[in-house]
Amino acid sequence: MADGLKPLVIVGAGGLGREVAWLAADINRQKPEWDFIGFVDDGVQGNTVEGYQVLGPVKHLFEMSSDIWVVVAIADSKTRMKFIRQIQDQGRKLATLVHPSVSMSDYVKIGDGSIICPGAIITTNVSLGISNIINPGCFIGHDTKLQDFVSLMPASNLAGEVRVGEGCYFGLNSCVINRTSIGEWSVIGAGATVVNDIPAYSLAVGVPARVVKQLD
Numbered sequence: 001m002a003d004g005l006k007p008l009v010i011v012g013a014g015g016l017g018r019e020v021a022w023l024a025a026d027i028n029r030q031k032p033e034w035d036f037i038g039f040v041d042d043g044v045q046g047n048t049v050e051g052y053q054v055l056g057p058v059k060h061l062f063e064m065s066s067d068i069w070v071v072v073a074i075a076d077s078k079t080r081m082k083f084i085r086q087i088q089d090q091g092r093k094l095a096t097l098v099h100p101s102v103s104m105s106d107y108v109k110i111g112d113g114s115i116i117c118p119g120a121i122i123t124t125n126v127s128l129g130i131s132n133i134i135n136p137g138c139f140i141g142h143d144t145k146l147q148d149f150v151s152l153m154p155a156s157n158l159a160g161e162v163r164v165g166e167g168c169y170f171g172l173n174s175c176v177i178n179r180t181s182i183g184e185w186s187v188i189g190a191g192a193t194v195v196n197d198i199p200a201y202s203l204a205v206g207v208p209a210r211v212v213k214q215l216d
């Protein structure tokens with residue numbers, strides 16, 4: 001464990017997790033902050049293709065020192081919520097990772113455990129809940145509020161005064177016009193354009209986006 005750096009464990013050794021390891025390395029290049037120890041993952045063993053160590057299954061996390069910081073790099077909102085609740089119950093600290101290239105005002109609130117990837121733009125009076133994932137190239141406009149466990153895939157765009165409920169998932173290149181609400185646990189398909197409010201637990205696709213299925 002490097003002196004003066006915060007020990008970091010990433011939950012999830014898939015593609016997103018490996019990208020988050022790169023994100024932490026870029027943060028350290030700007031200003032050393034994190035000592036990345038490795039991943040925990042229930043389905044991956046050994047090392048990743050980059051040579052990062054997989055320490056063991058997720059339960060191994062709770063056998064480690066209480067001094068570690070944890071971030072959950074899993075895009076699926078329900079799975080991420082489950083692990084975040086376990087981490088909170090165990091009293092572990094949630095790491096918040098913001099890439100140095102992110103452009104945002106001083107009037108942005110970021111919930112614990114959130115991941116904000118390269119090239120994202122977050123303007124002013126924006127609120128992000130716990131464990132939001134904002135992928136590369138996303139845009140979030142003024143006065144927009146996201147609840148906990150929201151996932152924005154690359155190049156998602158939310159205009160101003162948008163309201164996003166807990167657990168929502170936005171597919172690649174989706175967009176939402178201003179003053180629109182997305183109900184909790186809804187999924188917006190890749191490339192969809194939301195021009196009207198979307199009810200909770202809905203799958204909406206197309207241009208303009210239409211609800212095609214109610215989700216459990």
